[in-house]
Amino acid sequence: MRTEGLKIKNLSKAMNGLKIVDRVTATFLPGRITALVGPNGAGKTTLFHLITGELKPDMGEIFYRKKKIAGLPPYKVARNGIGRLFQDVRVFENLTVFENVASACYSERSETPWFPFLHIKGLRSFNRDIADRVMFWLEFGGLADLKDTPASSLSYGQQKILAITRIMAAGFSILLLDEPTAGLNPVMIKRVLNILKKIIKEDKSKTIVLVEHNMSVVTEVADWVYFMNEGRISFFGRTDHVLGDQEVREIYLGL
Template identity: 50%
Template sequence: MRSTRRLEEMEATASSVVPDAPPVVTLECVDLVKNFGGVRAVDGVSLSFEAGKVTALVGPNGAGKTTLFHLLTGSIKPDSGAILYRGSPIQGLPPWTVAQMGIGRLFQDVRIFPNLTVLENVLVARPIQRGERALVSLFAPRVVVKEEADSTDRASEWLDRVGLSEHADQPAQALSYGQQKLLAIARLLAAGSDVLLLDEPTAGVNPMLIKRLLTIIRDLSGGGRTVVLIEHNVNVVLDVADWVYFLDEGQVAAFGLPQEVLSDPVVRGLYLGLRA
């Protein structure tokens, strides 16, 4: 199943339906390897993600999907292999540098700053602001005040976009689980991330909010951002993904269009427990 031949077949099928314009690859990894003790969590994985496309990573638990996100965001360092962002290697850079370059991440277990207000959660994530520089804060307070007012306006717009503007002044911990996920997405949007790594964005979210989330994801990719999605919900993958990588035991087992990959009998057997 996990043979190179199989992968090549699917890539060939996929390339036959790629539209005319050459794809712009924003993020890619080449022969990435990560071991934890004796366990090889990521085993020579090579992937590429295109601007303006939603790419889904699917696979059974333990396939190495979340580890891959940890590697792409600099939270852990690979044992070997390369990660390229717009052609430049970024492996080994600290997470905050990777984030400032434009790679944002939504965690599987929703993470917020619980004691900050909803608006403050978004403000903290705005791109580098001059108010962050201590000397500017001290000697040019007017510049900082104006910039903070602009930031607040922008952050409010993002909250409005995800439907949380009415909760702006509430502590973030007062939001429901689904709303906290929307807040985390608003924060990613405010950060101006070019590449969005979304780890199970719809897990534990009610159907109404899922609908809103999917609309946002489609809009983001339509606007030219690179969206990478780890998702267990097959319907969501079929709905929003342009490409699908199927991972198993730390390796890429299949790649292609969502319908093809998910209808592949071997993938169905491994992933969905359905035998051909």
């Protein structure tokens, strides 16, 4: 199982002469929720950008399923099973909740323009299968009642849950969640955390990595923590160990 995780080796990225990510080495294991914490500007989101291909690293490698994925374009990284929740949510605003999730369910092959013409006979059952899958995930996220609502009409919290549901429906094995609870009220935070716990409980092959500033959230769900500061991983270990460390408390929590 250990080799199935996402491994980052010596990853570096500089922008405008500033080292944003500096020789980061980390392993994210399946069946585990790993939190990436650290002050603003520590390079956490940039690290996500590097993994998902939005930025190309200057140096270093990323391994997943024995494949090197550093420098691949984002859509290829996604096709390798790595999905991401953006800090600013990014739902498809003009699409309904149902369509948002459906867009994640289609395979690359079914998204060619000629697909419906080559599968005229099986199209009805294909659409039914997709609709069933979408409904399954909408129930999972608790959004089934809102399925025909345009995503732009949802509250911010609902949009976050929709975005999480969307990457779940896409079947990614690695979920990179950038501040999944930021800007949410306590009720919504609880819903998101329950969803995360449910994901890991039901499917041990999933790997969840989250960037999070809310320490009570980290303590509640994370098994493992990487503490980042000035582009580097300065501590890592079990959640209680890292968050209990005096230096971490000084740098980050100001205690």
